[in-house]
Amino acid sequence: xxxxxxxxxxxxxxxxxxxxxxxxxxxxxxxxxxxxxxxxxxxxxxxxxxxxxxxxxxxxxxxxxxxxxxxxxxxxxxxxxxxxxxxxxxxxxxxxxxxxxxxxxxxxxxxxxxxxxxxxxxxxxxxxxxxxxxxxxxxxxxxxxxxxxxxxxxxxxxxxxxxxxxxxxxxxxxxxxxxxxxxxxxxxxxxxxxxxxxxxxxxxxxxxxxxxxxxxxxxxxxxxxxxxxxxxxxxxxxxxxxxxxxxxxxxxxxxxxxxxxxxxxx
Amino acid sequence: xxxxxxxxxxxxxxxxxxxxxxxxxxxxxxxxxxxxxxxxxxxxxxxxxxxxxxxxxxxxxxxxxxxxxxxxxxxxxxxxxxxxxxxxxxxxxxxxxxxxxxxxxxxxxxxxxxxxxxxxxxxxxxxxxxxxxxxxxxxxxxxxxxxxxxxxxxxxxxxxxxxxxxxxxxxxxxxxxxxxxxxxxxxxxxxxxxxxxxxxxxxxxxxxxxxxxxxxxxxxxxxxxxxxxxxxxxxxxxxxxxxxxxxxxxxxxxxxxxxxxxxxxxxxxxxxxxxxxxxxxxxxxxxxxxxxxxxxxxxxxxxxxxxxxxxxxxxxxxxxxxxxxxxxxxxxxxxxxxxxxxxxxxxxxxxxxxxxxxxxxxxxxxxxxxxxxxxxxxxxxxxxxxxxxxxxxxxxxxxxxxxxxxxxxxxxxxxxxxxxxxxxxxxxxxxxxxxxxxxxxxxxxxxxxxxxxxxxxxxxxxxxxxxxxxxxxxxxxxxxxxx
Numbered sequence: 001x002x003x004x005x006x007x008x009x010x011x012x013x014x015x016x017x018x019x020x021x022x023x024x025x026x027x028x029x030x031x032x033x034x035x036x037x038x039x040x041x042x043x044x045x046x047x048x049x050x051x052x053x054x055x056x057x058x059x060x061x062x063x064x065x066x067x068x069x070x071x072x073x074x075x076x077x078x079x080x081x082x083x084x085x086x087x088x089x090x091x092x093x094x095x096x097x098x099x100x101x102x103x104x105x106x107x108x109x110x111x112x113x114x115x116x117x118x119x120x121x122x123x124x125x126x127x128x129x130x131x132x133x134x135x136x137x138x139x140x141x142x143x144x145x146x147x148x149x150x151x152x153x154x155x156x157x158x159x160x161x162x163x164x165x166x167x168x169x170x171x172x173x174x175x176x177x178x179x180x181x182x183x184x185x186x187x188x189x190x191x192x193x194x195x196x197x198x199x200x201x202x203x204x205x206x207x208x209x210x211x212x213x214x215x216x217x218x219x220x221x222x223x224x225x226x227x228x229x230x231x232x233x234x235x236x237x238x239x240x241x242x243x244x245x246x247x248x249x250x251x252x253x254x255x256x257x258x259x260x261x262x263x264x265x266x
Numbered sequence: 267x268x269x270x271x272x273x274x275x276x277x278x279x280x281x282x283x284x285x286x287x288x289x290x291x292x293x294x295x296x297x298x299x300x301x302x303x304x305x306x307x308x309x310x311x312x313x314x315x316x317x318x319x320x321x322x323x324x325x326x327x328x329x330x331x332x333x334x335x336x337x338x339x340x341x342x343x344x345x346x347x348x349x350x351x352x353x354x355x356x357x358x359x360x361x362x363x364x365x366x367x368x369x370x371x372x373x374x375x376x377x378x379x380x381x382x383x384x385x386x387x388x389x390x391x392x393x394x395x396x397x398x399x400x401x402x403x404x405x406x407x408x409x410x411x412x413x414x415x416x417x418x419x420x421x422x423x424x425x426x427x428x429x430x431x432x433x434x435x436x437x438x439x440x441x442x443x444x445x446x447x448x449x450x451x452x453x454x455x456x457x458x459x460x461x462x463x464x465x466x467x468x469x470x471x472x473x474x475x476x477x478x479x480x481x482x483x484x485x486x487x488x489x490x491x492x493x494x495x496x497x498x499x500x501x502x503x504x505x506x507x508x509x510x511x512x513x514x515x516x517x518x519x520x521x522x523x524x525x526x527x528x529x530x531x532x533x534x535x536x537x538x539x540x541x542x543x544x545x546x547x548x549x550x551x552x553x554x555x556x557x558x559x560x561x562x563x564x565x566x567x568x569x570x571x572x573x574x575x576x577x578x579x580x581x582x583x584x585x586x587x588x589x590x591x592x593x594x595x596x597x598x599x600x601x602x603x604x605x606x607x608x609x610x611x612x613x614x615x616x617x618x619x620x621x622x623x624x625x626x627x628x629x630x631x632x633x634x635x636x637x638x639x640x641x642x643x644x645x646x647x648x649x650x651x652x653x654x655x656x657x658x659x660x661x662x663x664x665x666x667x668x669x670x671x672x673x674x675x676x677x678x679x680x681x682x683x684x685x686x687x688x689x690x691x692x693x694x695x696x697x698x699x700x701x702x703x704x705x706x707x708x709x710x711x712x713x714x715x716x717x718x719x720x721x722x723x724x725x726x727x728x729x730x731x732x733x734x735x736x737x738x739x740x741x742x743x744x745x746x747x748x749x
Contacts, residue, residue, distance in 0.1 A: 076417030076433045103599060103606045107527040109562070112416075122439030129682075148467050148561060149397030149458060151413055152421035190682045191608070196549045200528035200562065202597035204608030207683040211605075237437030238417065244528075244562070252562050253465040256527035262599075262606075 038266040041092040045085050045259035047139040047226065048245045052156045053080040053166045053180055055235075062156030063163035063171065065140030068248030069109050069150040072128050073231035073240030076112070080234045081154070082180060083243070084137060084164065086226030087261040089217055097265040099215040103206035104130070104189075104227075105260045106243035110150045111197045123239050124195040127232040130205050131183035132213055133225040138162050138170040146247040154242065183228045188213055193241065203243065214263060295329070296339040298362030304373035305539045307406040307584060308448050313373050315366060321348045324704055337365060344692070344702045355692040355702055357727050367731035368543040370536065370554070371408020375441040380485030385432040386418070387491040388453055392473055394426040397458035399469060402490075403555045405537065405579055406449045407441055410555050414438070435482055443482045451480040452579065453492045456556070461571050466561035468571065472497055474578045499574035503619060505560070505590070506570050507531060508628040512594050512613060513566040515664070518633045519611035520598035520743035521645045526565035529594040531627070533558040533619065535577045541587040541618065545731040547719075547739065551591040551616045555579055565594065589618045589735055592627060598743040600686070600713050601647075604679035607686045609713060611741035618735050631665035631720045631738035634697075644714070644744035653749045654703040659716055661697060665738060667718040669726040670694050674701065677711040677746065686713060693726040706749045716742045 050064040050071055055078035064070070070083035085104075093099075140163025147153055163171045166180055176182050188209030217224040233239035249257035300315035314335030322329030323340040331337045331347075339345040344355040345363065356363045388400070402411035415422055417438060418431035443449045453476075456469035477492040513525035534554040540546065546553065557575045580586035594613040599606040615630050637644040637659040640651045661667055671693050675686040690705045706712060719726060721737040 076437050077419050078437075101601075101605060103608070105597065105608075107562075109528075110413075110416075147396050148460075151399045151416055152396055154416055155419070155421060187682060192685060196552055198530055198550055198552060198593045198595055198612075200526055200530050200565070200593070201595040201610055202527060202608070204597065204599065204606065205683060206599075206605035206608065208604065208681045237434065238439070252467075254528065254562055254564055256525075256565060257562055 039094070040262070040264040043087045043089060043092045043261040043263060045246050046088040048083065048085045048259055049137070049139050049164050050156060051082050051084065051164060051166045051181065055079060057179060059166035059179060060156065061159060061165070063140055063142040063159040063165045064153065064156040065142045065163050066146050066247045067143035067153045067157065068147050068245060068251055069153060069242040070229070070245050071110070071154060071240040071242040072229045072234070073112060073126065074234050074237055075154060075240060076238045078235065078237050079155070080180070081240055082234070083229040084133065084181060084226060085229065085259055086224065087259070089214065089224065090221055093218050093263060093265060095218070097218065099211050099218065099263060099265050101206065101264040102210040102214050103204055103262040104210065105262065106203045107257045108197065108199055108201045108203055108241060109244045109248065109257075110154070110199065110242035112238045112240040123233060123236065125192055126239060126241060127190055127192040128203070128241065129187040129230050129232065130189040130210070131187050131228040131230060133181060133183050133228050135169055135176060135182040136225050137164040137181070140164055140171065143247070146251040148251045150242055150248065154240070181228050188227070197241070203241070294341050296341050296345060296358070296362045298337055298365065300335040300337060300365035302373055303366065303368040303543070305368055305370055305537050306372045306448065307450065310539060311372065317365070322346070346702065352688055353690040353705070354730065355690065356730060357694055359728065363727070364729045365731065367545045368540055369408065370540055370544070370546070372406060372447070375407055377439065377441050378436045378482065378484040380436065382435040382482060382485055383432050383487045384435045384482065385487065385489045386429050387489050388429040388494065389427065390473070390475070390493040390495065391427045391429065391455050392457055394422045394424060395458055396424060397467060397469070398422070399456040400429070401454045401456055401471065401556060403452040403454065403579060404443055404449050407443060409440060410553060411438065411440060412556070442484060443480060445479045445481045451477040451490070453477060453490065453494065454497070454578070455494055456559070461561070461569065463569065466563060468558060468560045468573060470499070470558045470573060470575055471556065471578070472499070497576045497578045499576045501576065502572060502574045503533070503622070504570055504572040504625040505531070506624065506626045507563055507568060508626065509564050509567045509569065511628045515613065515629055515632050515740070516596045518635070519596040519613070519741060521745045522601065523596045523598045523611060523743070526594045526596055528562035529565050529592060531560045531563055532556050532591050533573070533575055533588055534591050535579055535586050535588050538585040538587050541589070541735045543732045543734060545733070547614065547616070547733045547737055550593050550612065550614055552593070557588060587618055587735070589616055590622060590627060591616050600743065600746060602677065602679060602684050602711065602746055605684050607677050607684035607713065609675065609686055609715065609743050611715065611743045612739065613741070614737070614739045616735055616737045621736055629664055629740070630736070631667065631718055631740045632662040633740045633742040634659040634662055634670070634716050634718050636660045637716055637742050637744065639714070639744070639747055644747070647746045649748045651747050651749060653706045653708060654701055655747070656698060656700045657714065657716065658698040662718045662740060665720050667720050668695065668724045669719040670697070671717040671719060671726055672699060673715040673717070674705055675713045675715065677713060679711070693730055695725060695727050708749050710749065712747050714744045714747065
């Protein structure tokens with residue numbers, strides 16, 4: 001069984017109970033040195049964005065820092081979409097713990113390939129891989145105010161100062177070394193989703209590679225740049241899957257839509 | 267204008283005489299003939315179900331399937347067949363199972379193989395708002411294309427009353443359409459509205475039109491030209507969504523199961539004949555024309571929303587039925603030593619609008635109770651269950667199930683994750699079954715999902731591809747089992 005979604009962190013004498021954003025409870029005792037016990041948390045994304053490449057691999061010039069969704073795959077015109085995400089690890093995971101399990105949950109909001117009815121039957125199996133980003137990036141504000149609906153946002157928005165894009169990590173300043181973001185070539189997790197897809201379905205990734213990444217980031221927060229989410233089918237037309245972002249969740253007043261990282265540790 | 271459904275026989279005399287599955291007296295063999303009933307705008311057209319690519323019987327005891335719909339099972343404890351990549355087991359009964367099914371649209375569709383550019387010339391839209399969407403519906407071909415405007419290089423602009431642009435029909439896996447063969451292509455505008463509480467939105471089909479003569483020829487450019495007109499909205503329905511009641515059942519869907527983040531809730535439409543028989547449940551009723559769809563409603567909270575709607579599609583052909591569909595996806599994180607294997611337990615309901623009581627949308631069926639394997643509860647990992655264990659369960663607390671479907675998933679763990687692949691399904695009307703000895707392998711790790719199914723006359727063990735409305739199902743997903 002999955003442990004109760006409760007963090008337990010004993011630090012000292014005074015016990016307080018604070019309900020955090022995702023309902024995680026943090027018990028704090030102000031007594032002596034920090035001693036960390038087994039715990040778990042559902043950690044919300046702190047930054048999420050979508051970036052857009054042309055079929056030829058160039059930057060489309062658009063961005064989606066505050067869009068309601070983030071896609072992985074290609075649209076009908078073969079424009080490529082990738083997603084970037086970081087989670088609020090520092091606020092939830094105590095220092096010095098050993099990470100046991102990591103699972104990223106994204107809620108499906110849109111499925112490309114509705115030619116025969118919206119269940120994505122044109123490409124009944126879609127593998128989405130997660131990669132370790134190696135360069136810092138900025139979420140930006142394109143797409144603000146965020147739409148409640150995803151339709152029509154899949155080409156992104158006119159890029160604005162501070163956005164990340166296919167080319168820029170922070171428009172109009174620093175850039176990726178590689179178009180489409182900088183990530184380690186070897187993925188750290190993958191998952192294959194099959195029809196019938198349904199909006200509202202939770203897509204999850206969980207692997208030992210993700211455990212290693214989070215462990216490393218807890219030990220060395222400055223190296224934390226998050227993950228890139230990329231489809232095997234990004235050169236295949238009408239292949240994308242799209243998931244709600246934090247901004248999309250907020251726009252619909254439904255925190256259950258936001259990207260969540262479930263972490264367990266001891 | 268509505269016309270009655272005509273049944274058109276396109277079959278030979280011999281086939282027509284054998285349209286019902288039969289069991290012949292030959293010892294050790296169960297024989298039958300399967301029919302594909304194509305529900306078109308112009309009647310139901312029957313044809314043999316092509317089973318030539320299917321296999322029947324376990325390895326070493328092969329049966330046969332034919333292009334003429336004939337099949338022959340070697341008799342055994344289970345009747346085993348493989349229609350795709352997955353093995354299906356039906357109980358060996360007194361007669362052959364009915365492998366026939368009803369299909370939405372004609373049965374002779376072909377698909378373009380070359381790039382086939384379709385240009386939009388859609389006019390007389392209502393002022394386009396962010397969040398609006400188009401829908402292309404071709405009932406004679408069974409096609410529903412949701413959001414085709416998302417395939418355009420640039421989305422429609424706010425306030426637009428016309429949409430141009432083009433996209434490749436081929437890349438969307440849409441079929442060849444032929445007006446000369448009776449294909450009537452509808453284009454509809456789904457207009458977005460905020461829900462009364464302002465928290466989310468819904469879309470309603472408010473304008474539609476027929477693209478007269480629209481035909482797609484493989485490799486040739488075509489233009490989808492249509493002027494939309496308002497669709498009468500003569501019906502109003504207050505949807506009383508009981509998310510809290512669905513959420514209360516989530517824990518019954520498996521160990522660690524959580525309420526759905528955003529269940530899918532819609533009013534859809536389909537030809538009346540498909541309300542009586544269809545295999546659309548296997549696609550979660552997601553491939554049908556939509557009259558109203560709600561945005562991401564809460565999976566845990568209740569909401570009341572009054573919607574007005576109209577159904578233009580029945581105006582040119584057979585009678586249609588409007589029905590509410592709910593797909594409530596419950597994430598179940600199956601814990602393994604290598605990480606979580608994520609499966610989704612679905613609670614599904616498809617209820618004709620006319621059968622809704624006061625608009626209340628509450629769970630019509632809950633998952634099975636007390637699921638066990640070899641006598642041990644399935645909500646904890648179980649090792650040493652053997653390669654042919656017996657599963658038992660109790661009927662759901664809510665609703666009356668008429669069938670059960672057990673799916674077996676094989677788990678494959680690597681450093682990149684734990685992947686679950688469905689390898690077999692077994693249908694029964696009983697509350698227990700013994701998994702066929704050839705499904706589980708020593709050393710493997712598996713998960714089983716037990717689906718309770720409810721519907722008038724729905725018997726998946728005898729008719730695995732047919733269910734009527736109202737329909738409901740609820741899954742239970744187990745913890746890991748190892749033989």
